[in-house]
Amino acid sequence: MKFFNVKTVAETLEVIARQFAPVRQPVTLPLGEALGLVLAEDVISAEQVPHFSRSTVDGYAVRAKDTYGASDSLPAFLDIQGKIEMGKIAGLLLREGQAQAIPTGGMIPDGADSVVMIEHVEEVGDLLNVFRQVSPGENMIRAGDDVQTGELVMAAGQRLRPQDLGVLAAIGKTSVSVYPRPIVAILSTGDEIVPSDKQELAPGEIRxxxxxxxxxxxxxxxxxxxxxGIVQDDFDAFFSRAQELFQQADLLLLSGGSSVGTRDYTERVMQSLGDPGVLVHGVSIKPGKPTILAKAGEKPIMGLPGHPASALIIFHLFTAPLIAQLEGVLPSHLDKRIMARISRNIPSAVGRSDYVRVKLEKRGEEWWAQPVFGKSGLISTLVKSDGMVEIAANKEGIMEGEFVRVHLFH
Structure with a gap:
C-alpha cells in the first residue's frame, strides 16, 4: 500500500468542513436536558429581559436631578413616599422632590430614573437626607437591558453552556431544538493488540x-x-466488524492498520464501506502522516495512526473538528488556541507541518510554552503536555521567545 492523495493540514480541515454535516435530525429536549448539546435553530426572544426596570441595590428610588450637588456637608432633602414591595408592582408615581424605599430587585416606579444606595442616606421621620448625588440609570437595570424583544439571543451552532440555559430560561423557553450527541464507534486492529485489561502480556503483545x-x-x-473491540489482521474479519459498527454509528474510527505494510487493510475496508470512499490518504504532518479519511454515504470514517500519542494528536487536529461538524457546531466556535512564547529554539523540516507537544507555564503576565520532547509513540509525553504548537510546513523552525498559538488539549 502506498500513500496517495496526501494533503496538508489545512486541506484536510477544508475537506472535513466541506464534506460533513450532522447526519441525524434535530430533537426537541427540555431545557434541563440540553446542557452540552448544540443548538439546531436560532433562538429569537419573544419578550424583553428584564420585563420591568428594577433596582440592583437596597436604597431609595429617586429622580437623579433631585440629588445633584448632594454631599456630606450639604445633603439633598427628599420626602419619603412609601415603600416598594418585592414581587409587587410599583403603583405610586414618583414626583419631584420625592423618594421611595426599594429593595434589591424591586420595580422602579414611574418617574424615577435612578436609585441611591441605603449607605448614602439617612431617614429622619418622613424626610430623607441624601449625602451623595447619583446619575440617571445608576444602581438600576432598565427593562430590556439584558434582552430586547425580537433579539437574536443565540444562533444555531452554539454549544449550550450553563449560562446559555439561564438566558433561555429568562426568556421563557422550556424546551430547545438541538442536535443529538453523535455516536462514535472505535475499532482497534492488529495481531499484536490485546485488551487493555489483560494483566500478563506475552512477548510481542501490546495493550x-x-x-x-x-x-x-x-x-x-x-x-x-x-x-x-479488537480485530486481527484479516480482511474479512476486519470488514465484517467495521461494517457492523458503521451501521450503528455516525462516525467510525479505525485505530492502527493505516501505515504502509502488506497486512494493512484499513484503506481497503474504508473503500469497501461505500462511496465516495477515501478522501484523504496521508497528511503531510509529523507525527501522524498515515491518517486516512473516507466517506460512505453521508457518514465519515477515519483511520488513525496506531501509535497512541500520534493518534491523540491527530484526534485533536482532525477528529475533534469532525465530531463538531456532526454536532452542528459553527466553525467560529472551534478555536481552542491561546497565544504563548516558545521557550527554546525548535528546528523543523520544510515541507511538512510539525506538531510539538508543550507544557504551559506563567512567567509574569505572559504564558510560555515549554516543549515536551519524546518519540511519537510515547503516551507519557502527552500526559506531561497542556497542548501542542504547529510549526508550519513553510518554516524551518521557531525561535526562542517567538509568539506561537498553542492548541489546547481537552
Missing amino acids: DINSMTIGAAARACGAEVIEG
Missing part, C-alpha cells in the same frame, strides 16, 4: 491504549462512544 484514550477524547467532545 489496546487507543480505545481508551480515543474513546475518552470523543466523550470529552460530547459524543457517545461504542467500543468495538
Whole structure:
C-alpha cells in the first residue's frame, strides 16, 4: 500500500468542513436536558429581559436631578413616599422632590430614573437626607437591558453552556431544538493488540491504549462512544466488524492498520464501506502522516495512526473538528488556541507541518510554552503536555521567545 492523495493540514480541515454535516435530525429536549448539546435553530426572544426596570441595590428610588450637588456637608432633602414591595408592582408615581424605599430587585416606579444606595442616606421621620448625588440609570437595570424583544439571543451552532440555559430560561423557553450527541464507534486492529485489561502480556503483545484514550477524547467532545473491540489482521474479519459498527454509528474510527505494510487493510475496508470512499490518504504532518479519511454515504470514517500519542494528536487536529461538524457546531466556535512564547529554539523540516507537544507555564503576565520532547509513540509525553504548537510546513523552525498559538488539549 502506498500513500496517495496526501494533503496538508489545512486541506484536510477544508475537506472535513466541506464534506460533513450532522447526519441525524434535530430533537426537541427540555431545557434541563440540553446542557452540552448544540443548538439546531436560532433562538429569537419573544419578550424583553428584564420585563420591568428594577433596582440592583437596597436604597431609595429617586429622580437623579433631585440629588445633584448632594454631599456630606450639604445633603439633598427628599420626602419619603412609601415603600416598594418585592414581587409587587410599583403603583405610586414618583414626583419631584420625592423618594421611595426599594429593595434589591424591586420595580422602579414611574418617574424615577435612578436609585441611591441605603449607605448614602439617612431617614429622619418622613424626610430623607441624601449625602451623595447619583446619575440617571445608576444602581438600576432598565427593562430590556439584558434582552430586547425580537433579539437574536443565540444562533444555531452554539454549544449550550450553563449560562446559555439561564438566558433561555429568562426568556421563557422550556424546551430547545438541538442536535443529538453523535455516536462514535472505535475499532482497534492488529495481531499484536490485546485488551487493555489483560494483566500478563506475552512477548510481542501490546495493550489496546487507543480505545481508551480515543474513546475518552470523543466523550470529552460530547459524543457517545461504542467500543468495538479488537480485530486481527484479516480482511474479512476486519470488514465484517467495521461494517457492523458503521451501521450503528455516525462516525467510525479505525485505530492502527493505516501505515504502509502488506497486512494493512484499513484503506481497503474504508473503500469497501461505500462511496465516495477515501478522501484523504496521508497528511503531510509529523507525527501522524498515515491518517486516512473516507466517506460512505453521508457518514465519515477515519483511520488513525496506531501509535497512541500520534493518534491523540491527530484526534485533536482532525477528529475533534469532525465530531463538531456532526454536532452542528459553527466553525467560529472551534478555536481552542491561546497565544504563548516558545521557550527554546525548535528546528523543523520544510515541507511538512510539525506538531510539538508543550507544557504551559506563567512567567509574569505572559504564558510560555515549554516543549515536551519524546518519540511519537510515547503516551507519557502527552500526559506531561497542556497542548501542542504547529510549526508550519513553510518554516524551518521557531525561535526562542517567538509568539506561537498553542492548541489546547481537552
